[in-house]
Amino acid sequence: MSIDLKDLSARLLKAANQLWTNSTLRPSQYAQPVLALIALRQMEAKFDAVHGEHFANATGRMKPEPSDYHAHGAVFLPDNARFSYLLSLPEAEDMGKALNTAMEVIAEVNPDLAGILPNAYGALPDSVLRELLRLLEPIKLSGDAYGLIFEYFMDAFASSFMEKGGEYFTPSSIVKLIVEIIEPYHGKIFDPACGSGGMFVHSAEFVRRHHKTPSREISVYGTEKMADTRMLARLNLAVHGLSGDIREANSYYEDPHGLVDKFDYVMANPPFNQSEVDRSRLTNEAGVVDARFPLGIPTTNNANYLWIGLFTAALNERGRAGFVMANSASDAGGSEREMRRKLVESGVVDCIVATSPNMFLTVTLPVTLWFLDKGKGSTPRADEVLFIDARHIYRQVTRAHRDFTPDQVEFLANIVRLWRGQEEEVDQGSAPLMTPHFGDDGYKDIPGLCRVASRAEIAAQDWSLNPGRYVGVAAGEQPDDEDFRLKLEALQEELEGLNAEAARLQAVIAQNVAEVLA
Numbered sequence: 001m002s003i004d005l006k007d008l009s010a011r012l013l014k015a016a017n018q019l020w021t022n023s024t025l026r027p028s029q030y031a032q033p034v035l036a037l038i039a040l041r042q043m044e045a046k047f048d049a050v051h052g053e054h055f056a057n058a059t060g061r062m063k064p065e066p067s068d069y070h071a072h073g074a075v076f077l078p079d080n081a082r083f084s085y086l087l088s089l090p091e092a093e094d095m096g097k098a099l100n101t102a103m104e105v106i107a108e109v110n111p112d113l114a115g116i117l118p119n120a121y122g123a124l125p126d127s128v129l130r131e132l133l134r135l136l137e138p139i140k141l142s143g144d145a146y147g148l149i150f151e152y153f154m155d156a157f158a159s160s161f162m163e164k165g166g167e168y169f170t171p172s173s174i175v176k177l178i179v180e181i182i183e184p185y186h187g188k189i190f191d192p193a194c195g196s197g198g199m200f201v202h203s204a205e206f207v208r209r210h211h212k213t214p215s216r217e218i219s220v221y222g223t224e225k226m227a228d229t230r231m232l233a234r235l236n237l238a239v240h241g242l243s244g245d246i247r248e249a250n251s252y253y254e255d256p257h258g259l260v261d262k263f264d265y266v267m268a269n270p271p272f273n274q275s276e277v278d279r280s281r282l283t284n285e286a287g288v289v290d291a292r293f294p295l296g297i298p299t300t301n302n303a304n305y306l307w308i309g310l311f312t313a314a315l316n317e318r319g320r321a322g323f324v325m326a327n328s329a330s331d332a333g334g335s336e337r338e339m340r341r342k343l344v345e346s347g348v349v350d351c352i353v354a355t356s357p358n359m360f361l362t363v364t365l366p367v368t369l370w371f372l373d374k375g376k377g378s379t380p381r382a383d384e385v386l387f388i389d390a391r392h393i394y395r396q397v398t399r400a401h402r403d404f405t406p407d408q409v410e411f412l413a414n415i416v417r418l419w420r421g422q423e424e425e426v427d428q429g430s431a432p433l434m435t436p437h438f439g440d441d442g443y444k445d446i447p448g449l450c451r452v453a454s455r456a457e458i459a460a461q462d463w464s465l466n467p468g469r470y471v472g473v474a475a476g477e478q479p480d481d482e483d484f485r486l487k488l489e490a491l492q493e494e495l496e497g498l499n500a501e502a503a504r505l506q507a508v509i510a511q512n513v514a515e516v517l518a
Contacts, residue, residue, distance in 0.1 A: 011135050012149065018135075022128045032228065035149060035235070036103070036118050037083070037136050042239050043075040043106075044083045045140070050074040066109040073215070073241025075113070081106045087133045095129040096122035112238050116231040169195055170269040170324060171359055173404035174369070175202045178267055178322035180413035181351065181371055185210065186217045187264025190314055192251040193307075194222030197233035199267040201240050209427075220244035221263070223251050251310065252303070253281045259314040260291050266314045266321035266372075270307040273326055273497055277303045295339040304329045305339045311372065312348060318375035320350070325370050327354075330466040341463040344385070344455060348372045351386040351416055354467040356394045358402045365496050366391065370465070371416075379420075385458060386419050387467035388412060388450045407433060415450050418443035448474030 050072045055064045066076035081102035099121035204214035224230040247256040295309035311321045350373035357366045394402040410430035445451045
């Protein structure tokens, strides 16, 4: 079931206004109590489905234990911890106390949720809590909606908190495309900037859609430096019947998972263009660069290529990676160009996809999706990179927001599948797109859509990984001035960063003034 973004936004806006007007919470604190209630709503829906399918007639000694529900991917909910029970409580009941009790008993019978559920509902007026329950009761969500909801709250009420350092939650259609291209059927999945854990949730959906059980096929490992976001990721995993090893750490300086050569899949949306990384902490006392950064350390004050190096290091000998990257990284010069040359010459660059602007909810900038494959070296594609220009493929959701439809995601992933010599998939309705483009001929270069370039061709383009330099334009279209477009996109990226920093500073100033005047 797709999310009704308009209805969801309206309900979240009302919920936030309840908290703004009738509580002492700061805007950046709105998300946690609301997300926990939405999670409870989802937990009950899953619990009811599992109970009805497997345990509805179980009685006496056959009565199921919490572990029986866990085995079917559901969080066990005692009677007094269900959303419907709380919603039905009489007006005279202490709702704050009832919610705190509900969260406590859920954690007692579901150890994965210990320490991550809020326990301060007593600080909110009962009338606000009842209204929140009423507002959230009709919401029905599927897939990973937590990043979307969290991003909505931050965008509407605390944008400075959300956008600092170019950190953006990844839209679900972007994550789905990454998952469809790297195909995480089985193995260890790592996200060193995991946010709400959306990459893991969509990986599990991919496995489930291919008729396998995620808990048996994949294990997930994440790193997140923000404590509250790490809790959100753990909550998101639990709601979707997953467990994982999510550590609180700064991936530049800490390596809690011992990542080098360890993982079958890496997926990430790292912060863009982050500056001021302490380079002295990336080398040992002898000045040797940590093995987590095999491409070296850029001389520019920009961490994009540190992340790319880290993703490369984390893959085992047949591992695949898919990640979101700022457009400017594809053509960056100086030391970053040398790091890109080293990466291309290693033969691990598999595919690069350019997307349109407005795919993210809070920012307009277009992004590029990079895919690496360490197993590609033993295939006929060893010396090639596939470039896809998807800037003209999207659904216009609202005036300022675009996404990929399921058939568009499948279509783009099928281009990669054909290039790899795999069978195309049409379960999501991509056949009407596939047939006119590729027919029964298998992969072929199509101007304006996709092109395979050799390593020599990439070297001739100064090691650029910008799809626009290779794919060309469709018949009948006018060629863009690629250099002008690149310069304009770079300026847009810089403007987005400056706007985020301005919003952050504005919030800091407002908070400081409020503290002085208090």
